[in-house]
Amino acid sequence: MKHGIYYSYWEHEWSAKFGPYVEKVAKLGFDVIEVAAHHINEYSDADLAAIKQSAKDNGIILTAGIGPSKTKNLSSPDADVRKAGKAFFEQTLANVAKLDIKSIGGALHSYWPVDYSQPVDKVGDRARGVEGIHGIADFANNLGINLCIEVLNRFENHVLNTAAEGVAFVKDVGKPNVKVMLDTFHMNIEEDSFGDAIRTAGPLLGHFHTGESNRRVPGKGRIPWHEIGLALREINYTGAVVMEPFVKTGGTIGSDIRVWRDLTDGADEAKMDEDARNSLAFSRFVLGG
Numbered sequence: 001m002k003h004g005i006y007y008s009y010w011e012h013e014w015s016a017k018f019g020p021y022v023e024k025v026a027k028l029g030f031d032v033i034e035v036a037a038h039h040i041n042e043y044s045d046a047d048l049a050a051i052k053q054s055a056k057d058n059g060i061i062l063t064a065g066i067g068p069s070k071t072k073n074l075s076s077p078d079a080d081v082r083k084a085g086k087a088f089f090e091q092t093l094a095n096v097a098k099l100d101i102k103s104i105g106g107a108l109h110s111y112w113p114v115d116y117s118q119p120v121d122k123v124g125d126r127a128r129g130v131e132g133i134h135g136i137a138d139f140a141n142n143l144g145i146n147l148c149i150e151v152l153n154r155f156e157n158h159v160l161n162t163a164a165e166g167v168a169f170v171k172d173v174g175k176p177n178v179k180v181m182l183d184t185f186h187m188n189i190e191e192d193s194f195g196d197a198i199r200t201a202g203p204l205l206g207h208f209h210t211g212e213s214n215r216r217v218p219g220k221g222r223i224p225w226h227e228i229g230l231a232l233r234e235i236n237y238t239g240a241v242v243m244e245p246f247v248k249t250g251g252t253i254g255s256d257i258r259v260w261r262d263l264t265d266g267a268d269e270a271k272m273d274e275d276a277r278n279s280l281a282f283s284r285f286v287l288g289g
């Protein structure tokens with residue numbers, strides 16, 4: 001098991017440059033840094049080559065996360081949007097591969113966060129989502145990339161809310177590089193049992209996000225980490241466990257994540273780093289790896 005952190009913990013914008021965080025995260029003792037792929041198509045080849053080299057020099061593995069925009073929604077009822085989504089993903093995956101990234105996770109099958117001011121069509125969106133992911137899976141596989149379909153809570157997406165729904169979706173896609181992704185923040189809202197959800201995903205679990213029920217770093221709240229650790233060991237999970245804390249207000253991150261109060265307790269960057277380091281030690285102990 002490898003442990004990581006989403007660099008957006010320190011940032012306000014999905015567009016924030018992730019290059020400088022590779023060394024920082026390595027110094028904090030992490031194995032993995034997760035970067036936002038939302039704006040990766042704006043990086044030059046030289047930028048990507050430098051970041052790849054920095055990861056190599058620092059012994060860090062990169063993974064990617066993304067919340068696709070409504071205009072790039074692979075499950076949209078509008079065929080032109082689906083087409084734009086496919087083109088966007090192909091360009092994004094090609095750039096992600098330049099960083100030697102082997103896994104991209106998020107609501108790849110849909111968009112995020114969902115606009116609930118309009119009625120939703122869960123059945124239609126799911127069917128188009130299966131087709132959309134099926135349509136980019138081989139492209140990703142040829143680049144050695146797994147597509148990890150994130151199961152989200154009801155307030156952020158309607159297509160997949162439970163591990164069982166995630167497993168059924170991934171089985172319908174039926175491609176070896178398409179996996180289920182779980183996140184303890186979302187599981188806390190939707191699952192009857194953390195352990196059962198992880199066992200339901202079993203060998204299909206491709207990526208795992210961690211965070212407390214208010215998205216503080218693991219260890220600061222009341223998520224049942226021991227139960228989660230036992231279940232991950234039971235299914236012999238060897239993938240990445242990436243903490244995804246969101247504690248800062250402001251910017252597109254604060255607004256998309258709905259952070260309306262300062263959850264840092266007024267921390268400066270040194271204290272934010274210390275919290276991440278302590279949470280990493282806690283995570284390694286309780287989850288393994």
Ligand SMILES: O=C(CO)[C@H](O)[C@H](O)[C@H](O)CO
Nearest residue numbers: 065066067106107156183209
């Ligand atoms: O859990 C999440 C959203 O609540 C997601 O992992 C990411 O924040 C999103 O896909 C943006 O990268």
Ligand SMILES: [Mn+2]
Nearest residue numbers: 150183209244
């Ligand atoms: Mn997540």
